[in-house]
Amino acid sequence: MELDADAFTQISRIxxxxxxxxxxxxxxxxxxxxxxxxxxxxxxxxxxxxxLKLRPDLRNEYDSNAVGIFHGKYQLGFIPARISRExxxxxxxRKLTCSVVQINSEKPQxxxxxxxxxxx
Numbered sequence: 811m812e813l814d815a816d817a818f819t820q821i822s823r824i825x826x827x828x829x830x831x832x833x834x835x836x837x838x839x840x841x842x843x844x845x846x847x848x849x850x851x852x853x854x855x856x857x858x859x860x861x862l863k864l865r866p867d868l869r870n871e872y873d874s875n876a877v878g879i880f881h882g883k884y885q886l887g888f889i890p891a892r893i894s895r896e897x898x899x900x901x902x903x904r905k906l907t908c909s910v911v912q913i914n915s916e917k918p919q920x921x922x923x924x925x926x927x928x929x930x
Contacts, residue, residue, distance in 0.1 A: 837897075837927045838911055841879055843887035845919040852884050853913065853922070862908040862925060864889065866898050877901065879908065879925065886923070897927065905930045 841849065849856075863880040867888070870876035875895040879886045889897045900906055911924040 837893075838924055839890050839893070839927075840921050841887035841923050841925060842890045842920070844922060847887050848884040849886040849923065850919075852881060853915070856881065856910050856913055856923065858910055858912055860910040862886070862910065864897070864901060864906055864908050864927070866901060889927070900929065 844850075860881065865878045865880060867873075867876040867878045873888075873891055873894065875898045876891075877889040877894050877897050879888060888894065897906070906927055907930050908925055908927050911926045913923050915922060
């Protein structure tokens, strides 16, 4: 089954509304790409409540909608690709805060740090 441009537009609008609804409360996820960035080296600096910064990665050659997650000058990874387009759009519309919810060093690297994104 092929979808036309109007169907894709509708899907994008539904996804954006879903993210807006999620952000009216809290959106939680893990950090994609954790093992490829500096997270493991500074994990001892992170704890629940640690503020993180979200920055669109406008030069990302793999994902034009990539949103990086930073602690100071250290990149920890990215917002998951499945939701990055909508988060990036929201970053340009309003202020979003991001913080660590929990850290579990016993979990696999891709699940080690859970974060929360909130619209303020």
